[in-house]
Amino acid sequence: MNNKASTPGPLAGVRVIDLSGVVVGPVATLLMGEQGAEIIKVEPPGGDLMRKLGGRGIEPAMAPKFLHLNRNKKSIQLDLKKADDKAILLNLIEGADVLVSNMRPRALDKLGLSWSDLSLRNPRLVHCTITGFATGGPYEGTPAYDTIIQGAAGVAACTNAAHGEPLFAPFVLADHVVGLIAAQAVTAALFARSISGRGQAVEVPMFENMAAFVLCEHLGQRTFGEGGAFGDPRILNPDARPLKTQDGYICVSANTDVQARGFFSAIGRPELADDARFISVEARLENVNAYFEVRAQAVQRRTTSEWLALFAAHDVPAMQVNLFEDLIADPQLIASGTLVTEPGRAPMLGVRHANRYSHSGVPDAVFAPRLDQHGEEIRAALKGKGG
Numbered sequence: 325m326n327n328k329a330s331t332p333g334p335l336a337g338v339r340v341i342d343l344s345g346v347v348v349g350p351v352a353t354l355l356m357g358e359q360g361a362e363i364i365k366v367e368p369p370g371g372d373l374m375r376k377l378g379g380r381g382i383e384p385a386m387a388p389k390f391l392h393l394n395r396n397k398k399s400i401q402l403d404l405k406k407a408d409d410k411a412i413l414l415n416l417i418e419g420a421d422v423l424v425s426n427m428r429p430r431a432l433d434k435l436g437l438s439w440s441d442l443s444l445r446n447p448r449l450v451h452c453t454i455t456g457f458a459t460g461g462p463y464e465g466t467p468a469y470d471t472i473i474q475g476a477a478g479v480a481a482c483t484n485a486a487h488g489e490p491l492f493a494p495f496v497l498a499d500h501v502v503g504l505i506a507a508q509a510v511t512a513a514l515f516a517r518s519i520s521g522r523g524q525a526v527e528v529p530m531f532e533n534m535a536a537f538v539l540c541e542h543l544g545q546r547t548f549g550e551g552g553a554f555g556d557p558r559i560l561n562p563d564a565r566p567l568k569t570q571d572g573y574i575c576v577s578a579n580t581d582v583q584a585r586g587f588f589s590a591i592g593r594p595e596l597a598d599d600a601r602f603i604s605v606e607a608r609l610e611n612v613n614a615y616f617e618v619r620a621q622a623v624q625r626r627t628t629s630e631w632l633a634l635f636a637a638h639d640v641p642a643m644q645v646n647l648f649e650d651l652i653a654d655p656q657l658i659a660s661g662t663l664v665t666e667p668g669r670a671p672m673l674g675v676r677h678a679n680r681y682s683h684s685g686v687p688d689a690v691f692a693p694r695l696d697q698h699g700e701e702i703r704a705a706l707k708g709k710g711g
Contacts, residue, residue, distance in 0.1 A: 326619065331685025333360020338514065341416050342397065343425040343437075345372040347470065347496050348454050348530065350393040351503025353424055356510065357396030358677050360687050361422075364702065365397045368404070371695040374624035380475060382672075391692045392675055400702045414436075415706050418445050422510055426454040430465055439525035449523040450513040454506050458529035468530055473498040477534035482542065486560045501537060502530045557609065562606065563616035566645045567623040573645035574628050576619060581605060583676055586638035590631075591622035666691065 338361040350365075350372070357363040365372070371385055378389025402409040417423055422563040423442065432438050432453065432648060439451040450660030456468025471492055474480050479497060480490035506528040513526050541559065558564060566573040578587035581604060583598040596602055596618065601611040606613045623631060628644050635642035646654060652673060657663040666674035666689075675691055 326395060331687065333358070333687040334476055334681050335511070336685035336687070337361035338362070338422065339420045340422040340424060340484050340510075341366060341413070341420045343423065343427065344454065345379070345426065345501035346374050346387075347393060348503045349424050349506070350374070351500055351511070352452075352454070352506035353397065353676060354393055354395065355504065355507040356422075358679075358686070358689070359681075362685070363397040363691065363699075364416060364420075365399045366416075367399055367695060370399060371399075373403065375695065385695055388474040388672075388694070391672070392611060393673070393693040397677075397693055398698035398702065400699040401696035410435070412703065412706060414445065416702070417442055417449065419709075420446065420449060421514065422450045422452065424452045424454070424506065424510070428465055428467070429455065429459065437645065438497070443523065443525075447523060448517060448521070450510055450517065450526060451523065452506055452510050452513075452526040452528065454502065454528045454530065456529065457531045459527065463531065470496040470499045470624050473530045473534050475504075478538035478542070482538065482560065485542075485555055486562055486564070498530055498534045502533050503527060505533055545653070557612050561612055561616055563620055564614070567620055569623055569628045569631055570626060572628045574631050574642055574643060576623070576631075576640065576642045579605070583640055584608065586640045587619075587635070588636045590640055591618075593618070593622070597631050600645040607677050614619060 329384055334675045335356055338355055338356070340356055340361050340363045342349065342363050344350055344353065345367070350452045353361075353365070359692045371392075372390065374383040374390045374393065375381075375387055378387030378391075378393075378662075381391070400412075402413055404410050404413060417437075423437075425437070427437075428436075429438070439453075442449055442451060456473065457463035457466055458568045468476075474492050474497060477498065480492055484490040486626070506526075509526050513524055517523055540610070542555045544555045546554050566575050576587065584602060585594075588594050588596040588602075600607065601614055603606050604617075626634070632642055632644065644650075651657065652663060660678055662676055662678045664674050664676065666672050676687065680686055
């Protein structure tokens with residue numbers, strides 16, 4: 325993926341050693357790589373599990389999900405049970421700014437890769453460990469994957485409250501959210517280092533972060549005591565979903581009083597704006613079931629394109645529901661450069677983060693690496709430095 329305004333990026337000059345795999349850690353390092361950091365992905369024998377778990381690739385060990393999560397990274401394969409390979413990793417860490425891992429702390433300790441071990445070699449290192457659960461609690465050290473966290477942290481409880489059945493989000497929501505939080509935590513620690521000159525350990529626990537994510541949304545009236553009810557009733561309402569039109573589905577959000585009046589006018593029911601149940605934000609919240617029922621019944625009467633034109637004329641926020649096939653042809657995604665045709669070793673669709681920086685720019689995106697693609701280059705550079 326070429327970017328016409330390619331420049332080094334805001335994290336240019338930062339070297340990240342990426343010991344993570346699957347999704348949560350690679351999401352964090354993907355974002356840092358797209359911001360210009362040099363990402364050295366250290367893979368075990370056989371490579372990151374996502375090379376095979378992420379779907380069928382057009383060449384071995386290059387699954388589509390792996391490709392999308394590992395752009396702008398270099399790959400070196402190291403067996404950390406072997407002394408020579410372990411020495412290579414330690415040499416890399418001595419010259420690095422950041423280490424990202426989603427190994428359990430016990431495994432890092434066993435390998436001599438804990439913060440207490442590595443800070444002696446590199447006191448400026450930002451040592452980021454993404455864990456399932458925070459240290460010091462009864463779940464410490466418990467293995468965790470995205471589905472485990474979605475269930476334990478209350479994500480599945482949201483569909484239970486809305487629809488009577490706990491369900492996982494049909495994408496690895498916890499991994500993506502926590503990966504983005506980890507990237508932010510690392511850059512915060514780098515900023516602190518720019519002032520103090522010292523690195524530090526950063527722990528990013530998945531369970532606690534996702535539980536906070538859910539509770540900020542749905543602690544509700546329980547915030548004020550035992551008798552309160554959980555949940556935002558607008559979001560947990562069973563009718564808080566895309567609305568069916570004559571030929572598809574549409575999303576409509578009329579939250580302010582002005583938007584609600586516009587919505588009622590658009591559906592040909594302007595008198596509802598003065599209905600005591602709907603006259604204010606507070607009234608519509610108290611009568612959310614009736615409000616959502618009006619929406620659902622009204623929208624069935626026209627096509628999606630007709631509603632989009634009507635809602636636009638009344639300044640009511642609305643968009644069509646895009647299916648997967650719609651997304652890959654979406655003109656906004658194409659125009660913004662978020663979705664592009666990548667001219668790598670085989671033509672493929674690529675997805676980029678949409679963030680742009682007016683002074684730092686955005687580096688060119690580089691195709692995800694084959695396993696150990698940069699191993700020889702990295703080893704030679706270490707030897708050249710006497711490593």
